[in-house]
Amino acid sequence: MALRLNNLRSSIFFICLIPFLWLLVDIVFDNLGSNPIQAIHIRLGDWSLRFLCLTLTITPIQIIANWRGMSAYRQMLGLYTFFYASLHIMTYIIVDQFFVWHVIGIDIIESPYIWFGLLAYIIVFLLAITTPKSAKKRMGKNWKKLHRFIYLAAIGAVVHYFWQLKGNLADPLFYLIIVTLLLAFRFLVWVKNRKFNKMMIPTRKKALVLPVRQIEASEAIVEQRE
């Protein structure tokens, strides 16, 4: 069973690399059109946002399917978000601007859409470096608080997308809808939890009706065992 799961994990790991390999192929075969630098930059940005959305879908799936075995995938997808977002930024700094820092500085100061992208990246960066179990242990409850900032990163990334376009907003609108649905789901769960909190004086049974907490609790148990 463990072996099969590992197989699944490694295949997902490699599937997530496909967009990167595909981009390399397009670079080598010069398939990127008249402005290849921008094409690379945009492609990597798109994939960062897609992986961010995928990361955010894991928890809702776990709750709806009442299956709690997916947190490892959530972590992997989150790290891939970091991977693609880092390449996105490196493309900007190295391939596009080639370390001409004063131009980069002016560009960032004068381009509000970059501020939102940068905000999203800083958050994703912090989440990525606090991935190791040791960091999680050291941070205790703060780890969870910090990792909730992924919601802000998602909003920042979508604003970043919207604000750089002249007017053709169909693509970012798609991501806005996805992110809104994903965040709305969490909001509804939160509202539901609060209602139950008010209705019932805390008892041990509460865990039965609070799916999110239930999962969190069981995750904690699993981790303790590990």
Added chain:
Amino acid sequence: MIIKTKNEILASEITDPSIFKERRKIIKALFATLVSSSVISPNRVLAANNNSVWNNLSKGDFSNNKLTPTPAELIKNYTNYYEFSFNKKDSTELAQHLKIDPWSIEVTGEIEKPGTFYLEDILRQQVLQEFIYRFRCVEAWSMVVPWVGFSLGNLLKTFKPLSSAYFVKFTSVHQPEIMPKQQNNAMLEWPYVESLRIDEAMHPLSIFAVGMYGNTLPKQNGAPLRLVVPWKYGFKSIKAIVKIEFLKRPPISSWSKSAPGEYGFYANVNPEVPHPRWSQNSERQLGSGLFTPRRQTELFNGYGEQVASMYSNMDLRHFF
């Protein structure tokens, strides 16, 4: 064919070396100059295509031979043509459906000689020249295009403008059955309109282009007739023009109407005045290789010497 490939390598390498004074690049540029002067002259490369419609045209007054034209394939495949699609690739393909023959232009307003003229009749009266101009898009990319065209001022004078003509308005073609975004009324109010002050329109830098690289204009690049005003952002250089109006008052151009805070009437290239959502300080030159820094954008796209006097008493931040 081999000669052409060589030219393409040059194009990415003699990218204005004065801007970035890295040693590596200067050496490359020197090398490139050596090669181009000894083996192939730029003129020969431009005329290398046997199917050229126009060979050995004289150069326009402000055509800059020191600029290396962006390879034609890049220019042809990187166009904004929102009437067809908001995507550059799709708009290039869809633009091939445009009907451009026959083509006539309606000329009205504050002039002595209003009327409708066939393009071929207009062309018969004009002297075609080659104009190697910079082209800077508001999206912060740029290229160098060897346009084939004629002085806009020379044409406008033939219509005998009245002293009350302060502005010239240009209107693009309206073919909703062929242009999907016109059919859906998407994004902008169609047809596309642009405008210049009369002195801008009469300026010797302003041209009407009918071709590039010695051939007729590709449809996606604005065939059969487009405006080129190289010191302004690309969206001013309206494509597929069917109407010219001489007006007393300034008309509102399409982008200004859609987002007045973002696109002004003048739209002069200016690195000091950022677009509200992005910097205009630098630009990506099409054809430049990976790991090549962006080009520093110049005031009036480098044509300040010719055009700055037209704006001498104006606050360019206010009149953006």
